Amino acid sequence: MTFDHDLFVIGGGSGGVRAARIAASEGKARVALAEEYRMGGTCVIRGCVPKKLMVYASEYPGLIEDARAYGWKVADGSFDWGHFRAALDKELNRLEAAYRGGLTNAGVTIHDQRARVVDAHTVELADGQRFRAKHILIATGGRPFVPHFPGSDLAVTSNEIFRMDALPSRVLVVGGGYIASEFACILNGLGVNVTQSYRSEQILRGFDDECRSHIADAMRASGIDIRLHSIVTGLRKTGTGILASFAEGHEAEYDLVLYATGRVPNSDGLGLEEAGVRLGARGEITVDDHSQTSVPSIFAVGDVTDRINLTPVAIREGHAFADTVFKGQPRQADHDLVASAVFTQPEFGTVGLSEEAARAQEPIEVYTARFRPMQTLFAGREDRVLMKLVVSQSSRKVLGCHIVGPAAGEMIQLAAIAVKMGATKEDFDRTVAVHPTMSEELVTMRTPTRRD
Incomplete structure (x- = not known):
């Protein structure tokens, strides 16, 4: 042939x-x-x-x-x-x-x-x-996927958000995943009045519960109106914007409605x-x-x-x-222990199992550190960093590492190497801290916050 x-x-x-x-x-x-x-x-x-x-x-x-x-x-x-x-x-x-x-x-x-x-x-x-x-x-x-409902054609997706002719004043972001949450933070930082509507109990489903609650609290503190258990039932064009109707029984007008409800x-x-x-x-x-x-x-x-x-x-x-x-070199892509970052504000880096997934698998220890980072503490901001290690009680391996704070994506890339190599909690403990840095907390947490 x-x-x-x-x-x-x-x-x-x-x-x-x-x-x-x-x-x-x-x-x-x-x-x-x-x-x-x-x-x-x-x-x-x-x-x-x-x-x-x-x-x-x-x-x-x-x-x-x-x-x-x-x-x-x-x-x-x-x-x-x-x-x-x-x-x-x-x-x-x-x-x-x-x-x-x-x-x-x-x-x-x-x-x-x-x-x-x-x-x-x-x-x-x-x-x-x-x-x-x-x-x-x-x-x-x-x-991007936008469900069909009355007025759904008035919504935009992440494909269109970069092509806006002008920055809107009022935006409704629909969805609770990482794309929705990232754009809620981005637009809020650019001075837009942002409401985020999500149908479930907490944003960032699938990630570690403690981390996603930490992020949601910080987003609210920054001015984002996060509305949980909230469902949009329709959109209608008005003379001054887009009127959104919610299943909870109220309506609100926005200049732009961004749907990030999955791909x-x-x-x-x-x-x-x-x-x-x-x-x-x-x-x-x-x-x-x-x-x-x-x-x-x-x-x-x-x-x-x-x-x-x-x-x-x-x-x-x-x-x-x-x-x-x-090339005659048979190999498979490795899908195990893939690190990722969510560029919300604060940023979130994660690799391995969440606390919930690890606990369902075996007995674990959880180590956490919460603190105000030096740079913004000096400036009087109320930023809070969360660092978390999920450890197997039997093997002592670090099953999950989660970081919420500035440069979390940069830090998790390096932590992922250790987790991928099968590092134990004692390997982390033996590593001398780099001071003063945020990341030093990863190697100075000595007492479990939870053990079960």
């Missing part, structure tokens, strides 16, 4: 780009990639990168206040959304060009249009061109089921440990498989696929 390509990748996000580049440059394969929107995918164009830049922007009011406390003569200023958006667009264009350049330099043929699977070895582009490929990789990621795999309209690729209940592509689907020649990586929906995981999956199929 004659093939036009050894590999055809559908999707130009982090996972697809990594797989294509490794297969072409190091595996010496003939590779093509199709992307219908912009190279870089959710993370680079409408996710992690622009969000983190917005986080930085939203932190400056607090930093300005701190500067005054430290003796600097700093004048108040207003936030210029137009200036920030122009700078953001410039940076995203730079990153997209870098992704595109990496593919081109590796010898990958790029098609800037939508593609779909016809059969086990055939891909069709939107313009009708068809290509035969020995292997096909689906890396189309995920997309779904981006598998619709790709011809997958017709080609014999098995999908799960949410539309996720079912794969084995080597990212192979039910059709042997078709593979899938990243959020479209709904395993761990994080950019670094998609990159690892894409790289492992290329090594296995094109």
Whole structure:
């Protein structure tokens, strides 16, 4: 059988780009990639990168206040959304060009249009061109999900939030996950009046209970109106904004309503089921440990498989696929003990088991430290840091490490190395503290807060 390509990748996000580049440059394969929107995918164009830049922007009011406390003569200023958006667009264009350049330099043929699977070895582009490929990789990621209800078309998602023409004055954020909570904090920091509506008992479901309560308390203290057990039943356009109706029986008007109620795999309209690729209940592509689907020649990586929906995981999956199929080095992406960060204010870094999950598994000890960090304590702010280690009573291994506070994401990356290596509580105890730092608390907690 004659093939036009050894590999055809559908999707130009982090996972697809990594797989294509490794297969072409190091595996010496003939590779093509199709992307219908912009190279870089959710993370680079409408996710992690622009969000983190917005986080930085939203932190400056607090930093300005701190500067005054430290003796600097700093004048108040207003936030210029137009200036920030122009700078953001410039940076995203730079990153997209870098992704595109990496593919081109590796010898990958790029098609800037939508593609779909016809059969086990055939891909069709939107313009009708068809290509035969020995292997096909689906890396189309995920997309925000907005439930259908009266006026749901008036809501925006995280895809649109970076493209606002102007900064709104009043925003309703619907959802309690990390995306909703992050944007509630970002917009609040930029001076927006923010209400966060969530249907359940506490935001950040799935994370450690003590940590998410700590974060929610801090968000409320910063001015965010978090409404729990709250359900939006409808949205209606008015002359001055968007009127939201709630199941609790009240209404309120906002300039913008942001829905962040979950994401779904981006598998619709790709011809997958017709080609014999098995999908799960949410539309996720079912794969084995080597990212192979039910059709042997078709593979899938990243959020479209709904395993761990994080950019670094998609990159690892894409790289492992290329090594296995094109470099003769079979390996699997490791999904165990993956650290993550939630860029709320305060920031949250976590790796391993929550206290609740660990307790359900075995007897544990819990070590916690709560304190005011030196930098903002001096400035008179009421910030509180929470650090937490969850330890197995029998093996003494640290089963979970959780940090809520400034630079938590940076700290958890390093702590994750120790946890991944199987460090015990005594290994942490033997480590000499770096003083004065926040992170020294991780190695100075001696007495369990709870033991059961």
